[in-house]
Amino acid sequence: MEWKKNAVGRLVPLEIDGKQLKPFEGAYADQGGGRQTGARICAAASYRDKMLKSIDEAIDACKIQDGMTIGFHHHLRNGDILINLVMEKLAARGLKDLVLAPSALFPTHEKLVSYIEQGVISHIEGSMNGPVGRACSLGKMKKTAVLRSHGGRYRAIQDGDLKIDVAFIAAPCADSHGNANGLHGPSACGPLGFALADSLWAERVVVVTDHLVPFPCFPWSIEGGHVDFVVTVDTLGDPSQIISGTTRITRSPTRLLIADYAAQFVRDSGIMTDENFSFQAGAGGVSLAFVKYMGEMMREKGVIADFVRGGSTQYMVDLLENGLTRFILDGQSFDLDGVRSLRENPNHIETNPFVSYNYHTKGCFANRVKVSVLGATEIDLDFNVNVNTHSDGWLLHGIGGFTDAADAQVTIITAPLVRNRVPIVVDSVTSVTAPGEMIDVLVTEYGVAINPRRLDLLDRLNKSAIPVLSIEELHNRALQMTGEPEKPQFTDRVVALIEFRDGTVIDVVRQLQTKS
Amino acid sequence: MSIFAQSPLHTVGREEKSDCLIELQLASSGGRAIKVHSSVQELYGNQIRITLESALDFFAISHGKLVIRDFGALDHVLKARIEAAVRAACGDQVPALLPEPRIALPPKPASRLRRSRLYLPGNQPDLALNAGLFQADAIILDLEDSVAPPHKAAARILVRNTLASIDFGRSERIVRINPLSSPYGQDDLLQIVAAQPDTLLIPKCENAVDIRSVEERVSQLEQTHGIDRKISFMPLIESARGVMMAQEIAFASERNCALCFGAEDFSADIGAERSQEGKESLVARSLIVLAAKAARIQVLDTVYSDVENITGLIESTRESLQLGFDGRGVIHPSQIRPIHDIFSPSAEQIEKARLIIQAVEEAKSKGSGVAALGSKMIDAPVVARAQKVLSMARAAGLLEPDRES
Known part of the structure; x- marks a missing residue:
């Protein structure tokens, strides 16, 4: 099997199961130019009972x-x-x-x-x-x-x-x-x-x-x-x-603090502007609280968003119904309020991955979103993010919309520094889902770290009360608490490819060596 | 027949996140058998084993069986749990197995704000890990009401290790001990004083003797350990008898820094239902405020127990301020910010105080004994109040450095 080091420094195979593969070359290296496939042509020659x-x-x-x-x-x-x-x-x-x-x-x-x-x-x-x-x-x-x-x-x-x-x-x-x-x-x-x-x-x-x-x-x-x-x-x-009847905001003080810091960051760094403001947040514990806090800050400053990007929840619907956003662009509903609003409110708009997320189009709206707030299982010193595997090597999650939503103008990762002794900020992620070049900010309960590529954001933060640290400082802080973890043991066999949104291979997942 | 069959099995800890459950059974021969089950087996399994092995070495235990079910306990928690298991098996004479590295003891300021004090159940390690991030003026690691009797012994070891290894930032480090009249109070002091908390919260105080007996024991222990940094006291008054003796309690010790009021026990004691508006405790709270202020110490109101109801919290806390309290208890970090807002001077108050002090200084530099603000003369109590507002503002971080001069 032939291997090549890709643009995030990971070795990936050039062929697997008889399929040719292209290594990842950079988030925006692919400039298109290929052709779409065609669907089978049928004919509606006469009425046909499909039941x-x-x-x-x-x-x-x-x-x-x-x-x-x-x-x-x-x-x-x-x-x-x-x-x-x-x-x-x-x-x-x-x-x-x-x-x-x-x-x-x-x-x-x-x-x-x-x-x-x-x-x-x-x-x-x-x-x-x-x-x-x-x-x-x-x-x-x-x-x-x-x-x-x-x-x-x-x-x-x-x-x-x-x-x-x-x-x-x-x-x-x-x-x-x-x-x-x-x-x-x-x-x-x-x-x-x-x-x-x-x-x-x-x-x-x-x-x-x-x-x-x-x-x-x-x-x-x-x-x-x-x-x-x-x-x-x-x-x-x-x-x-x-769907859940109602989605409830977390009561975890740590998660609430992370959400609060994320919202303060959006406000204080000047991302929350009077015009052209929009954001995306999911339905996780931190995200729900973020949406609520963001709404409070928008109300206080008189900001109305052009749109917010769901997964829709009651907290997004609240923004729409209280005039704090002009539209919800909704990919999926997480609670009854989300479904009701989509059914009844003409400004609550159903979307599909073609208009929202697809890279091979003449434009999807992911990169029109001002700020995206996303979770992760690991983030490393290069800001590479892992949402698929855990630090112990198990493949436990799909990508969801992560890599696509990370196309926003500012992408914020929210994560606790340590989850039950497992450090979330690591020297090198177990597997790369999205490259650090797409990730701008990490928000933890200990403060925020800003990707050195985005010093413009750092400059704008000097009047904020949020603690700002380097990602190395956060990493050290985590290790002080947890001690240095061992690395999981893998076999040579590749069990899964992690495909980037342009179809290139950004990393592989290997079979775990299980102790008998 | 197993060699372990004769000796009892001791179980310590909890099967909860950031904690672990340890089962220890001593034997007289046969060596050691250690079994590690952990949620972080692949990442920390070997380190956990090493921690347990060296702990057993430390306690000179050569024979027995130890099983751990770990859910991501950090080192200081693991050590606290194993020590508690060994104490259960061998008696309380065993030495303390302190975590490494230990945090540097933060300096103890001469005066401090006590607007909020966050209660944390002493036997739950997960809550303490990040407690210093929420900017509470004080954090209370509780060994009393939130810890059930079977867990008292393990909790005090955990709290001791927590004090040694968790950085609570600028928050005052307080431990609520059990009353000395209970079977736990003396043992609490034995473990906790050595860990040098800033302050002890002494529950169910009903007279001066309750304070003096703690003081006597604490002074002895401080001397034994060569501690020259005196631990302060916060008597907690939560009964009719305590309220009627508030004055002698407040004056009972130089170490007293604040009186606290506990509404839950108090209303039960007088046979009243605890209400939202707190009518049943109005007089009691006022008496405690008077006693504390007479003794020139702070006075802190009870907790507001409906975490979801922030509007209610704000109303109730405004009343606390009105009655003369300097702060109140907090059971969830989301209550901290609203409480701080109420107990901190407003921007207008700060500005007015600044103008008053400025006028006084200008008058002084001109050699004039009388200062005035506009047409109003500024007399001594007004200056004292302005100074207090500014010092509170400074302590609350509300004064920009260039405005202080």
Whole structure:
């Protein structure tokens, strides 16, 4: 196997499983110029009844065979039962070497581990976490997994790097033509954007719904013109796990302090401006508190954001309803308020990874976002960030939208300095998800560290009350508390590629050497 | 039959994050068996084993079985838990296994603000790690009400090690001991005095003797350990009897720096329900304020227990200020900032005080004995109040350096 050192100093293979790979050359080295792949041309020669009676009928109709790639979206999160259900039926038919291509997996998908062990699934392309990630770390996948960001997954499908044979689209609301959205029905989840690429490029598209409405289902996040079959099921999943009733802000004093510092940083560094202000924050404990504090500071200073970027939560909806932002650009809803607002408020806009995150476009809005606040499992002295593996080497998380959202004009990482004795600021991250050149600021409970590439931000902070340290100082401080950790032991085998949003390989994950 | 069968198993610690559970069973032969289970096995498993081995060496334990279930405990916690297990097995005569490196003892200022004092349960190591980051004027490591009797012994070792290894920044380091009348108070002093907290919070004070008996023992221990930095006292009054004796309690020791009021125990003691507006304790709080001010020490109000209700906290704290209190207790760091805002002088107060002092100094330099601000004459109590406002502002970090002169 031939290897090459890439632009973040990581050795990556030039070929794996017979596929040619390109090493990462820099966050913006790829200037485009390639061609998109084309989808199969069908013909609407006459009215066709797309309704099928069961998942089994859909599997028959799609002629699923060994080695095919099956796509799913993750808008139903930990409440999803469709992925398990479809894979169970495919396993029961004795199919082998399937490629599972979900936009994300959750702990509820632990069952897939047995299909990986049985060889039903040869590997995963897209995202995985928890139990399935652990199985991958142990080398249980026959082939090499590929981790992609949300924007990277869209790009890979559009560019033909990831060819989806059959897409099963869980649709909380759909009609018999295949038009679908996530706004209504017992499994309502908000946007359905993660399924868009699947619907446009998969050879066969199956919409599965537990809430069939008369034609037309509108708005149509998924357009029926791309859909081959529609199947109704009793339920798509557990509503309480799809979205939470309410999202509650953390009570952890440390996390609240980090959120407070992050908001103060945005205010004091002049990022929060009267015009052209926008921000992105997720639904983690720190992010929710950040959104709340940011709202308070905007109100105090009379700032109205052009837009805020969800995952939407009640705290974002509060901003919209109180006139503190003109729009929410929403990729996924995390609570009931998010879904309600998307359904009712014309300024709460559903987005998909093409408009928000995809690097191979004539412009996605990720780089119009003024400031992005993101979490991480590790960050190193070069500001390289790891969101996939833990310091002990286990692959436990997908990329989510991380690498895409880090395209914002200012990217802030919020993380506690130490999590249960594990230092978060390390000399070199276990695996690189995003290069330090995209990361501008680290905010911890001990203060902020600013990437030396952004001395402009440092200059603007001199009147702020937030403690400013170098990342080396934060690193030393962490080690004083925890002691120097040992490094995990890996075998030579690469179990997963971490793909950058432009399709190059930024790092690999290796199989863990487990002590017997 | 196992060689361990005869000796009892001692269990210490908690299966919680940043903590560990240790099981120790001594034996008379057969060597040592150490089993490490840890949430950070791959990263720190070997270091934990080394810490345990050297701890057993330190305590000269050659035979027995030790099992640890660790959830990311830092070194000073590991050492506290193993020492507590050894104490449970061997009795209290064993030497102290202090963590290394130890933090430098912060200097003890002559006077300090005590607007907020953050209570932390003494047996929960995770809460103490970052406690110094929240800018509370004081941090209380509690050995009393928040620690259940079976954990008292382990908690005092943990608190001792915490004082030795955690930097609480500019926060005053206070330990709430158990009353000397309880089975735990004496042992608390034995471990805690050596670790040199700034202040002891003495609960359930009802008369001067309660203070003097602590003082006697603390002085002895300070002498034994050669400590010349005197530990201050904060008597906590939380009963009807204590309130009626507040005056003698306040005057009982030179070490007293503040009186504290505890509303929960007090309302139970007088048979009243504790209310939001606190009518049931109004007179008691006023008596305590008078006693403390008569003794020229500070006086600190009780905690506000509804963490979510910041509006209620602000209202209640405004009342504390109005009654004459200098600060109040805090059970969550989110309560600190609103309380500091109330107990700190406002920008207008600071500006006015600055003008008063300026006028007095100008008058002095002109050789005039009488200063005036506008048409108003400035008399001595006004100057004293202005000086107090400025010194509070300085202590609260509200004065820019160039404005101080």
